Amino acid sequence: MTITDIATLIGEISLIIGTITPVMIRIIKITDGQKCQLRSDMLRIYYHNCEQKTIRQYEFENFIFLYEAYKALKGNSFIDKIYEEVKDWEVVT
Secondary structure, three states, rough: HHHHHHHHHHHHHHHHHHHHHHHHHHHHHHHHHHHHHHHHHHHHHHHHHHHOOOOEEHHHHHHHHHHHHHOOOOOOHHHHHHHHHHHHOOOOO
16 A cells, blocks of 8 residues: 555545534434423423322323433433432323
8 A cells, every 4th residue: 555545545534524524413413402302391291290290191101202212312310300200100091
């Protein structure tokens, strides 16, 4: 492999990195936005039901799906406390 080959390879790698970097930044921003939306939806359910400490079956199931998606996206532990509290509520049909 010659110096010219190495320089060409470095140029091609730089081009690939230059193309991938903006895509990765957009993916990170979309992921952060999705986490924010999931957290917002869970908090809406929480505050709607926190006084009675009861939750409808479909809201509870939805809350669990939201929580699992949030954690899969590496959401922080703030929502874990909310999740543990909601799990102790009475589920009504």
